Amino acid sequence: MSKDQRLRKTFISIWKLVYLAPFSACIAFAMTVCTYLVEGVGIGLLIPLLDTSPDHNAFSDVPLLHAYASFFVQLDITNRVQLVALGMLLIALIRGAFVFGRTVSRRHFEITLMGRLEAMAYEKYQRLCLDYINKKDLATFVNMITSFPPNCAVLAGSVVIAMAAVCCVLLYGAFIFSISWQVSVCAIALIGLMFVAINAMTANRLKRTGECVDRTSVEMNQWAIETARAQPVIRGMGREEVAEHKFNELLGRYMEHAKREAVWRGIVEPSLTTGIMAILAILLYALSLSGTSAETFIPQALLFIMVLSRCLPIASQLNEARGTLTARSYMMSVLLDFLSAEEMPQAPTGVQGLEHFDGCLTFKSVTFWYPDRDRPALDNVSFSVPAHQMTAIVGPSGSGKSTLIKLILRLHDPLSGKIYADDACIEDLLPAAWRSHIAYVPQEPTLFNRSIRDNLLFASPGASEEDIEEACRTAYAKEFIDGLPQGYDTVIGENGVQLSGGQKQRLAIARALIRKPKLLIMDEATSNLDSQSEKFIL
Known part of the structure; x- marks a missing residue:
């Protein structure tokens, strides 16, 4: 220049x-x-x-x-x-x-x-x-x-x-x-x-x-x-x-x-x-x-x-x-x-709202390819997740399970094929409208250096005290929270450093449940829990 x-x-x-x-x-x-x-x-x-x-x-x-x-x-x-x-x-x-x-x-x-x-x-x-x-x-x-x-x-x-x-x-x-x-x-x-x-x-x-x-x-x-x-x-x-x-x-x-x-x-x-x-x-x-x-x-x-x-x-x-x-x-x-800059990769967008979602999710001939990979992560994948049921997706490491979650969350859009929420293609939906009906719990929870109550209310700011306790009870987290000196007002440190691995996962599950989602996505979210806690939650 x-x-x-x-x-x-x-x-x-x-x-x-x-x-x-x-x-x-x-x-x-x-x-x-x-x-x-x-x-x-x-x-x-x-x-x-x-x-x-x-x-x-x-x-x-x-x-x-x-x-x-x-x-x-x-x-x-x-x-x-x-x-x-x-x-x-x-x-x-x-x-x-x-x-x-x-x-x-x-x-x-x-x-x-x-x-x-x-x-x-x-x-x-x-x-x-x-x-x-x-x-x-x-x-x-x-x-x-x-x-x-x-x-x-x-x-x-x-x-x-x-x-x-x-x-x-x-x-x-x-x-x-x-x-x-x-x-x-x-x-x-x-x-x-x-x-x-x-x-x-x-x-x-x-x-x-x-x-x-x-x-x-x-x-x-x-x-x-x-x-x-x-x-x-x-x-x-x-x-x-x-x-x-x-x-x-x-x-x-x-x-x-x-x-x-x-x-x-x-x-x-x-x-x-x-x-x-x-x-x-x-x-x-x-x-x-x-x-x-x-x-x-x-x-x-x-x-x-x-x-x-x-x-x-x-x-x-x-x-x-x-x-x-x-x-x-x-x-x-x-x-x-x-x-x-306009050439930077932008997050997916859409134009339609979604006032009602029954919970049915359908993949139709979905193919997705990461730009820096030499083969597709997903190739012509089709399946359905029925509403009001638990569906497990299993497979070896690298088989595309995490990619499926990214596509459902609309962190990416498919290169070909469609994903439907009931009868609506999720690519046509506003990301915020679609994500308001779902909740996601990753394997490694991300928590804020705030109180337990603040972490829970981040997912649903208008939740009542009863909603908070119900979500924690369902996630098998109420017992350890009640045992803390300050209960729900306990500050848990950077990314929940003051909690054990299992406690962090239970808190993350409670945060997802408090949204009362139609679709709950759990990515090995109980890997740090003992068998009794996992059985209670699932």
């Missing part, structure tokens, strides 16, 4: 971010512009004090400034100072109000944008094909949902403020241009050269180090997630030091890249300040050689100094936005590509 294409893509990406919260962005933009305009008015208040020439013609070449200064001619110096002091106090109060508005509106914009990006990323994740998710690093998706959106929101906030700062720089430029167009042209040329030089020195390095920081952060998070899940295996094999060494290696790389990024971002600020002060010195020296009288030169020079000094914080904000945009462009690009 060429430099122009990258620049165009960056601007389009920024526009997409701002467009997600346009109202908040406009308010932040307006508040920033008003803040800088009020500061400009504050500088203008000093003109009556600067124009000390006998006939008050220091700004005679600028009609607006001359008319403003002439208003104070009839006042003595004491009254002039008092009036200017009152004006400065009023300007300070107004500026404070606008600064408050700018700070709050910018933060409001960033929070609004962050929330929308996180919601969009989570929604996108929920609708991806499960096989696609399983083939990717979990940390990639975690960062897409929790880490990238806040950083992109701060980036967008910096850009909005920077756009307002650019508008104010143009206004300040027009102001000094009205005083002396020759000096203004020189100032613009010198400042332009300075920015080009600083950008050439730091832009590529900031982009590379920022991308390395983001990539290493994802790798580090991925390793932390993997080792957190695998703690029993790591400790059982005595590999704690190996895991720590790998994490510390990734952490060291992250810190090294982050420090390099900090160095290159830190270089810009002093370079910018020194450059502007050097330009100011050159301009003052040029003004002194212009042959202008001291009565005119000194007020104009002081006004130039004040205007350019006000440009320093504005230039700093522009630099902050440029540095953030350069360093975080990779993160922004990855997130927006993820949100807008």
Whole structure:
């Protein structure tokens, strides 16, 4: 991708971010512009004090400034100072109000944008094909949902403020241009050269180090997630030091890249300040050689100094936005590509509802082939599951039992053939409508780090206390739950770590039963139960 294409893509990406919260962005933009305009008015208040020439013609070449200064001619110096002091106090109060508005509106914009990006990323994740998710690093998706959106929101906030700062720089430029167009042209040329030089020195390095920081952060998070899940295996094999060494290696790389990024971002600020002060010195020296009288030169020079000094914080904000945009462009690009990508495998969809389901399930000539396999997982399979009966599907490992479950749950759709729920083809049904009639218990239960009650209510939020106890009684789980110190309010830890294998399976079965499904799918869900418990449940 060429430099122009990258620049165009960056601007389009920024526009997409701002467009997600346009109202908040406009308010932040307006508040920033008003803040800088009020500061400009504050500088203008000093003109009556600067124009000390006998006939008050220091700004005679600028009609607006001359008319403003002439208003104070009839006042003595004491009254002039008092009036200017009152004006400065009023300007300070107004500026404070606008600064408050700018700070709050910018933060409001960033929070609004962050929330929308996180919601969009989570929604996108929920609708991806499960096989696609399983083939990717979990940390990639975690960062897409929790880490990238806040950083992109701060980036967008910096850009909005920077756009307002650019508008104010143009206004300040027009102001000094009205005083002396020759000096203004020189100032613009010198400042332009300075920015080009600083950008050439730091832009590529900031982009590379920022991308390395983001990539290493994802790798580090991925390793932390993997080792957190695998703690029993790591400790059982005595590999704690190996895991720590790998994490510390990734952490060291992250810190090294982050420090390099900090160095290159830190270089810009002093370079910018020194450059502007050097330009100011050159301009003052040029003004002194212009042959202008001291009565005119000194007020104009002081006004130039004040205007350019006000440009320093504005230039700093522009630099902050440029540095953030350069360093975080990779993160922004990855997130927006993820949100807008249409070619990613999507979860199956449908259009019809299913108000009634009696429980009969029929496979008719179903064939399914995984994309990365050299033979079909299911080939022309036909059978029926009668309603209100228990049906067992048996077969050796790899014969397609798990694939059947995935097709019933509509995690995939058949390549050929049809699956019918009573008389309705499930491919035509809305996944949510179809899944509302079924419940699934996997061999390895997935439980949440919440209380037992919360885990049960996740399947049916409106279930009553009687429904909870009935489901637990049927799943042979009520006895061990009642024996816990806090009963149903016991927090069971990450994936039910505080429960035994059999207890986790019974809780998972109870969670499925509380839905009162028409079709209950159990994938070896009693493998960890003793024969008495299994007989009681089945």
